[in-house]
Amino acid sequence: MPAVSAARRRTPAAGALALLLAAAPAQAEELRVCLVDDDLPRAHRAEGTGFDHDLFREAAERLGRDFVPVWRPKAPPYSEIDDTDLPLEALLERECDLAPSVPGQLALGRLAGAIDLSPPYYAAAFEIYMPAVESLDWADLREAVANRKVAVRLQSLAHFAAQAAGLDWTSQPSAAEVVGAVDDGRAAAALIFGPALASLGKDPVNAFEPPPGLRFNEHAAVRAGDALGDGVARVLDDLRRDGTLARLAARYGIFRIEPFPTVSSPEAIRALGIGGP
Numbered sequence: 001m002p003a004v005s006a007a008r009r010r011t012p013a014a015g016a017l018a019l020l021l022a023a024a025p026a027q028a029e030e031l032r033v034c035l036v037d038d039d040l041p042r043a044h045r046a047e048g049t050g051f052d053h054d055l056f057r058e059a060a061e062r063l064g065r066d067f068v069p070v071w072r073p074k075a076p077p078y079s080e081i082d083d084t085d086l087p088l089e090a091l092l093e094r095e096c097d098l099a100p101s102v103p104g105q106l107a108l109g110r111l112a113g114a115i116d117l118s119p120p121y122y123a124a125a126f127e128i129y130m131p132a133v134e135s136l137d138w139a140d141l142r143e144a145v146a147n148r149k150v151a152v153r154l155q156s157l158a159h160f161a162a163q164a165a166g167l168d169w170t171s172q173p174s175a176a177e178v179v180g181a182v183d184d185g186r187a188a189a190a191l192i193f194g195p196a197l198a199s200l201g202k203d204p205v206n207a208f209e210p211p212p213g214l215r216f217n218e219h220a221a222v223r224a225g226d227a228l229g230d231g232v233a234r235v236l237d238d239l240r241r242d243g244t245l246a247r248l249a250a251r252y253g254i255f256r257i258e259p260f261p262t263v264s265s266p267e268a269i270r271a272l273g274i275g276g277p
Helices: 006-023 051-062 088-092 109-114 138-145 157-164 175-183 194-199 228-241 244-252 266-270
Strands: 030-036 066-072 099-102 115-117 122-129 150-153 169-172 189-193 215-223
Touching (some): 030 051, 030 099, 088 099, 088 109, 088 115, 088 215, 109 115, 122 194, 150 157, 157 169, 169 175, 189 194, 215 228, 228 244
Parallel strands (some): 030 066, 150 169, 150 189
């Protein structure tokens, strides 16, 4: 009987391996989402939770991708709007595929042409924290505080707005201390960014319509031209329609779901003075 070559003896095993590889499920593509380490109600690394964390984990599943949070350091003190350090450079450097909670085109600055934004999926504004008050207009705030102080976070847009409106303000270094100034009687009210207020488990004045200079629509950012943007827009719309977005917003104290018809702009910020143009 003629000898069988080594190559021919390996053929059945090679064929079986090929069949196994063909039958193995393909590994899902990842959706890498940049999140800030300690940024409740949006995200929190230690607990693996938060509104954006849970929302985009669900979005990844519906896109058929594996959700991979890419954690970024917390912003340094006194950053604007309010604690979030937008990870847009990390997005462009391909450390992640998506960055949530981006408050519109103004936030993109010099990177505007390199980044696409989804339609807004929720809204955020500077709110009034004034326990026992249920309704208040911005134009009536000065009278409502009756010559007492309004607490604001140092170097925030609320700080600027209080100055422009001629309010007697007291600046505090953190959101917790802004709220604390009201709770211990050092201030009559606080003007504070809504998500920061939510993270402290506090409720804003319910019937308050923030003026355009104090309000923002929040978007998901992807690299310009990335086809992922279309899928994210579609899935976010699905999550809104089936109530998932509202359910998660309620869980984490996100106060506003419906986008504002108009948002902050340089002109709107200049008009923040009570009685101003």
